[in-house]
Amino acid sequence: MEHYNMNLNLKVWRQKNSNTKGEFKMYRVENISSEMSFLEMFDVLNEKLIADGEEPIAFDHDCREGICGACSMYIDGKPHGPWHANTTCQLHMRAFKDGDTVVVEPWRANTFPVIKDLVVDRTAFDRIIQAGGYISVNTGNAVDGNALPINKDKADASFAAAMCIGCGACVAACKNSSAMLFLSAKVSHLALLPQGEPERHSRVLNMIDQMDKEGFGSCTNTGACEATCPKEISISNIAKLNQEYLCASLTSEK
Amino acid sequence: MFTSSIGRKLVMSFTGIFLVLFLIVHVSINACIFANDGGEMFNKAAHFMGANIVPRILEIGLFLGFILHIVQGYMLEAKNRKARSAKYAVSYGNKGSKWYSRSMALLGTLILIFLILHLSNFWLPNRASQGLSLSGEIDLYAKMKDTFSGHNPVTAITILVYVLGCAALGYHLAHGFQSAFRTIGVHNKRYNKMLTSIGYAFAIIVPLAFVMMPLCFHFGWIS
Numbered sequence A: 001m002e003h004y005n006m007n008l009n010l011k012v013w014r015q016k017n018s019n020t021k022g023e024f025k026m027y028r029v030e031n032i033s034s035e036m037s038f039l040e041m042f043d044v045l046n047e048k049l050i051a052d053g054e055e056p057i058a059f060d061h062d063c064r065e066g067i068c069g070a071c072s073m074y075i076d077g078k079p080h081g082p083w084h085a086n087t088t089c090q091l092h093m094r095a096f097k098d099g100d101t102v103v104v105e106p107w108r109a110n111t112f113p114v115i116k117d118l119v120v121d122r123t124a125f126d127r128i129i130q131a132g133g134y135i136s137v138n139t140g141n142a143v144d145g146n147a148l149p150i151n152k153d154k155a156d157a158s159f160a161a162a163m164c165i166g167c168g169a170c171v172a173a174c175k176n177s178s179a180m181l182f183l184s185a186k187v188s189h190l191a192l193l194p195q196g197e198p199e200r201h202s203r204v205l206n207m208i209d210q211m212d213k214e215g216f217g218s219c220t221n222t223g224a225c226e227a228t229c230p231k232e233i234s235i236s237n238i239a240k241l242n243q244e245y246l247c248a249s250l251t252s253e254k
Numbered sequence B: 001m002f003t004s005s006i007g008r009k010l011v012m013s014f015t016g017i018f019l020v021l022f023l024i025v026h027v028s029i030n031a032c033i034f035a036n037d038g039g040e041m042f043n044k045a046a047h048f049m050g051a052n053i054v055p056r057i058l059e060i061g062l063f064l065g066f067i068l069h070i071v072q073g074y075m076l077e078a079k080n081r082k083a084r085s086a087k088y089a090v091s092y093g094n095k096g097s098k099w100y101s102r103s104m105a106l107l108g109t110l111i112l113i114f115l116i117l118h119l120s121n122f123w124l125p126n127r128a129s130q131g132l133s134l135s136g137e138i139d140l141y142a143k144m145k146d147t148f149s150g151h152n153p154v155t156a157i158t159i160l161v162y163v164l165g166c167a168a169l170g171y172h173l174a175h176g177f178q179s180a181f182r183t184i185g186v187h188n189k190r191y192n193k194m195l196t197s198i199g200y201a202f203a204i205i206v207p208l209a210f211v212m213m214p215l216c217f218h219f220g221w222i223s
């Protein structure tokens, strides 16, 4: 693909902290390479802001290779920008044309309050994981790789669900700010494996309980989450989660 | 169990499927008018439902189902709206979801408006004439003819509400039918596809059959 440079107008959400009201500010960036990532474009802008004595724009990032889930930006009305199955750090500037105006907002959900500018507090996800998204194992020597036979289809389905990077795009895209795609990925990937069996029922009950306490909306199966998920987590995991929940509620004494 | 977010969805799903079953009975009985026999067959079927203790008791369950579905529907919608107080400036993030799947409460409200008019057109006068007894029904076929065949503003508005109500029902079911089965946990890809297809077929055929009833009377296609 041909390399080109572009000038862009950015409309970016600025907010000092969670207690102040934020607002959009316009910025102009020049000579941006089509091969840069969206975050590198923000680096260029921030260097300019620092040189000008202004406060740089705060945004979350870590791996910059699409695996950590930190880079939450709502770009032109879509979580992680216009590309399908992609994270903001992996979004390249060739997605845009010279002269474009790009609107960048933080995730919007009461469960993800803005900490600063584009950074939101996603510890609600951590608390959901702490409520049950783990397995108990005996410590000691590592178990032999193939000691435990696992059906190939289940291993594949479990692995596909385990792809979830906890970015929160599903919540950001959902009209109900529901965390069900995230939760369903976390519950499915353990429920499909023998290692997840001991806590199978308490896991789903406790995690749903925590999700409700955090105040996420409830799922209406619209499918917006699946369409926006950078890891293409399937919405059928949500039905699987519903089944896990129904079974656990009917059979456990909790 | 039924107070958690998934539990409340289960209530929507169970009551939704129950209402779908009701629609099958309702549309089958009403389709008797298409026999075009001056309402003989239809009135017989309606008489069975109105003059028999079993359907009359089931009717109470139906009302409970409707109320549960509607109240829970509005409560869920309110809770879901509250989960995001700051709105997005630009949002086409719902790309990948159908508009009707995002408008279940709006479609439900249209159905509710229709439902109120519909009950006051037929159910209320019929039960008022019956009281608590199992007899004394009115001639429902004549009542239908009377309600729909006039050429005046009231009839025009009535028919409009019926058409809108049926359209809303179609879209509500186009999403609701398959959604209900996902909510109870059907996640086999083949069955989900099958249920989606059945849902679309149901969502087209049943409202279409219903909407043909006022239209047939109005335009004199059945007499």
Ligand code: HEM
Residues within 6 Å of the ligand: A219, A220, A221, B009, B010, B012, B013, B014, B015, B016, B017, B019, B020, B023, B069, B070, B073, B074, B076, B077, B104, B105, B107, B108, B109, B111, B112, B115, B172, B173, B175, B176, B177, B179, B180, B181, B183
């Ligand atoms: C004959 C009438 C109706 C039928 C057959 C019907 C059927 C259904 C079905 C099958 C669902 C899917 C449940 C699920 O996703 O688990 C549903 C959802 C819903 N219905 Fe109805 N419905 C009817 C009337 C109404 C009315 C009058 C309202 C009024 C508000 C309403 C409001 C809703 C809402 C808000 C949902 C979405 C709930 C959710 O997915 O969270 N419905 N309906």
Ligand code: SF4
Residues within 6 Å of the ligand: A069, A163, A164, A165, A166, A167, A168, A169, A170, A171, A181, A182, A185, A228, A229, A230, A231, A232, A233
């Ligand atoms: S399900 Fe997808 S969109 Fe949601 S947190 Fe996981 S990776 Fe992100």
Ligand code: FES
Residues within 6 Å of the ligand: A060, A061, A062, A063, A064, A065, A066, A067, A068, A069, A070, A071, A087, A088, A089, A090
């Ligand atoms: S920075 Fe890690 S996924 Fe984008």
